[in-house]
Amino acid sequence: MSTPFVVAIDGPAGAGKSSVSKQLARNLDFALVDTGAIYRCVALAAREQGVPLDDDAELKRLLDTLTIAFEMSEEENHVFLDGRDVSQAIRTPENSLAASQVSSRPVVRAGLLGLQRRLGLSSPHGAILEGRDIGTVVFPDAQAKFFLEANPEIRARRRHRELLGKGVEKPFDEILAEQNRRDQDDREREVAPLKPAADAVVLDSSTMPLSQVVSTMENRIRQLMGTSKA
Numbered sequence: 742m743s744t745p746f747v748v749a750i751d752g753p754a755g756a757g758k759s760s761v762s763k764q765l766a767r768n769l770d771f772a773l774v775d776t777g778a779i780y781r782c783v784a785l786a787a788r789e790q791g792v793p794l795d796d797d798a799e800l801k802r803l804l805d806t807l808t809i810a811f812e813m814s815e816e817e818n819h820v821f822l823d824g825r826d827v828s829q830a831i832r833t834p835e836n837s838l839a840a841s842q843v844s845s846r847p848v849v850r851a852g853l854l855g856l857q858r859r860l861g862l863s864s865p866h867g868a869i870l871e872g873r874d875i876g877t878v879v880f881p882d883a884q885a886k887f888f889l890e891a892n893p894e895i896r897a898r899r900r901h902r903e904l905l906g907k908g909v910e911k912p913f914d915e916i917l918a919e920q921n922r923r924d925q926d927d928r929e930r931e932v933a934p935l936k937p938a939a940d941a942v943v944l945d946s947s948t949m950p951l952s953q954v955v956s957t958m959e960n961r962i963r964q965l966m967g968t969s970k971a
């Protein structure tokens with residue numbers, strides 16, 4: 742039996758990874774694994790169970806008890822934590838901060854490797870995994886690797902617009918400053934820092950509409966699938 746085709750899409754927050762991954766998964770009929778949502782689930786479970794975000798022993802115990810699953814509906818990739826749909830609950834500002842904290846703990850990163858790999862290989866056809874370290878750590882042998890970036894102002898402007906769409910008014914400068922802090926944390930952490938894999942195709946969505954990013958990636962994936970079948 743041939744192994745599923747794994748696509749790694751890494752990059753900073755706000756570069757467009759989620760929109761692009763969703764569209765690609767739909768076009769290619771691939772599973773979609775949002776690894777940021779997995780870190781967010783761990784953060785939510787820790788907060789709900791009163792586990793301190795820097796207590797490695799307790800975090801490890803927690804990881805062993807969690808069940809995390811994805812289900813794609815028409816519009817959204819739903820995330821289930823122990824059978825409960827937490828797609829909204831994991832995206833609050835408090836939980837985003839907590840997710841960033843738990844994602845810097847080596848015990849959490851190591852504990853989530855198996856789950857991410859299992860989910861990536863669970864679809865017979867193929868899977869898109871989006872995150873920060875998919876091409877470098879989770880699937881260093883992924884058949885296709887992309888690193889999607891965009892300049893910080895453009896990413897913060899997208900986030901600003903997205904929040905306004907949800908009725909949340911937050912000053913642009915504050916969003917940009919928080920984003921810069923998160924970027925710095927992601928890039929400078931010791932374990933699995935955010936960086937392009939040596940063999941990743943780097944695309945910049947500041948200079949390219951997302952529809953073009955999708956078609957560029959899709960063409961490359963289809964080309965690689967064709968050659969990998971030979």
Ligand code: DC
Nearest residue numbers: 776777778780840841844872873874
């Ligand atoms: O992509 P996101 O904003 O939903 O990710 C939530 C947090 O998890 C963010 O702080 C970065 C972190 N993360 C990570 O460290 N490694 C991944 N593969 C995915 C996300």
